[in-house]
Amino acid sequence: MPITTPPSPSALPPVLPASFYGRPADEVAPALLGQLLVVRHDGELRAGRIVETEAYLCEADLACHAARGRTRRTSTLYGPPGTAYVYLVYGMHELFNAVCQPEGEPHAVLVRAVELLAAPEGARGDGPGRLTRALGISRADDARSLTRPPLSIHAGAPVADVRVTRRVGVGYAGVWADAPLRFLDSASGAVSRPPAHAIGSGRRA
């Protein structure tokens, strides 16, 4: 695969306005597919095309970090739409979310995979922990606005076909574990894992 030239800041498509995020996360999540996640990291531009997302809905959603109410870590989730929610999991991976809904309603969209457009040689974007490392996103970006540098999301080409599955890694969430809240660009190979019914190497033909 050819490496795409880093886009120059002036050539970037328009930024998605905060109003784009001011609706339920299960609407924003599929709408974010195909959009461009852009990071200015140490003066260098990094970017990826979003190809996989998950929606986390509210305090009732047992998989959402806000399920146990507002705490120090989750206070960002209650902030205004169009801000970043970045947190550490498993002691080593930083995961990037876009906060949705009006301020006070803890909705967020987790970005699980991007096709890298501008990133360090050898970096990978297929996985929520990998893409933050590739783009240089960290907890320092938590609560930052997504409508201006150094962290922004810009309009990209629409995605023709969206595939929907249950979310990954939330088996503890009771009935919410099976909710169809994971969205993938079915034309992209750069997803964090294959869709559920394609999992299993022992398929008979």
Next chain:
DNA sequence: CGCTGGATTCGA
């Protein structure tokens, strides 16, 4: 103040 377990990834 100590204990538990992750919205994951990598290597054996």
Next chain:
DNA sequence: CGAATCCAGCGC
């Protein structure tokens, strides 16, 4: 399949 690696959240 388990280690890596750390801190939020909760219980005492």
